[in-house]
Amino acid sequence: MLSKGGCPKTMLSIKDALEAVEGRWKLLILFSLSESPKRFKEISREVNGITDKTLSKELKNLEENKLIIREVYNTFPPKVEYSITPHGLSLEKVIDELHFWGLAHRNKVIGK
Amino acid sequence: MLSKGGCPKTMLSIKDALEAVEGRWKLLILFSLSESPKRFKEISREVNGITDKTLSKELKNLEENKLIIREVYNTFPPKVEYSITPHGLSLEKVIDELHFWGLAHRNKVIGK
Numbered sequence: 001m002l003s004k005g006g007c008p009k010t011m012l013s014i015k016d017a018l019e020a021v022e023g024r025w026k027l028l029i030l031f032s033l034s035e036s037p038k039r040f041k042e043i044s045r046e047v048n049g050i051t052d053k054t055l056s057k058e059l060k061n062l063e064e065n066k067l068i069i070r071e072v073y074n075t076f077p078p079k080v081e082y083s084i085t086p087h088g089l090s091l092e093k094v095i096d097e098l099h100f101w102g103l104a105h106r107n108k109v110i111g112k
Numbered sequence: 113m114l115s116k117g118g119c120p121k122t123m124l125s126i127k128d129a130l131e132a133v134e135g136r137w138k139l140l141i142l143f144s145l146s147e148s149p150k151r152f153k154e155i156s157r158e159v160n161g162i163t164d165k166t167l168s169k170e171l172k173n174l175e176e177n178k179l180i181i182r183e184v185y186n187t188f189p190p191k192v193e194y195s196i197t198p199h200g201l202s203l204e205k206v207i208d209e210l211h212f213w214g215l216a217h218r219n220k221v222i223g224k
């Protein structure tokens with residue numbers, strides 16, 4: 001693809017994707033939910049370093065982008081659970097490649 | 113990889129990668145430079161919507177992460193050019209997958 005460097009149409013697709021998963025948290029939240037549906041506090045524990053305020057904002061945005069769904073169970077107290085959608089799961093290859101590249105980057109640049 | 117959902121080591125690699133390419137601009141800048149080395153104004157024209165201040169900040173950060181190099185030619189007036197490093201080019205597969213996913217996302221969610 002980099003051989004198509006600079007192509008405006010490809011640039012638009014990459015921009016669309018980057019806007020949907022923007023920031024350092026969304027893909028980590030999706031990765032956490034790819035294991036199983038989770039409650040707010042469970043996601044918060046797994047995604048190290050995220051504040052409740054940010055997590056709340058990111059979950060809303062992921063829901064708007066149809067990457068996760070929020071389900072409220074009719075129990076007392078009400079149980080709220082987040083789960084990944086098929087569209088969210090379709091980010092698998094992006095996450096794979098980021099994982100492999102992240103390993104190489106840590107060896108090369110972060111050096112730990 | 114999503115079958116390894118929640119694995120802390122994988123989470124760290126993904127986090128490393130996301131921090132290196134954080135935001136909506138860095139991968140677009142790299143994609144532009146993957147075609148050929150470019151001057152500041154050329155990158156600015158290709159990466160639609162970026163301000164000069166942000167571009168300047170992003171270029172510095174990409175240089176710190178060894179993803180691009182900045183070369184100053186000894187001419188008058190001095191010519192400054194940015195080019196992608198082999199480490200930057202190794203993001204090719206990440207950018208590929210973002211491109212494919214971005215196409216699907218536009219069809220499904222953005223709907224244009």
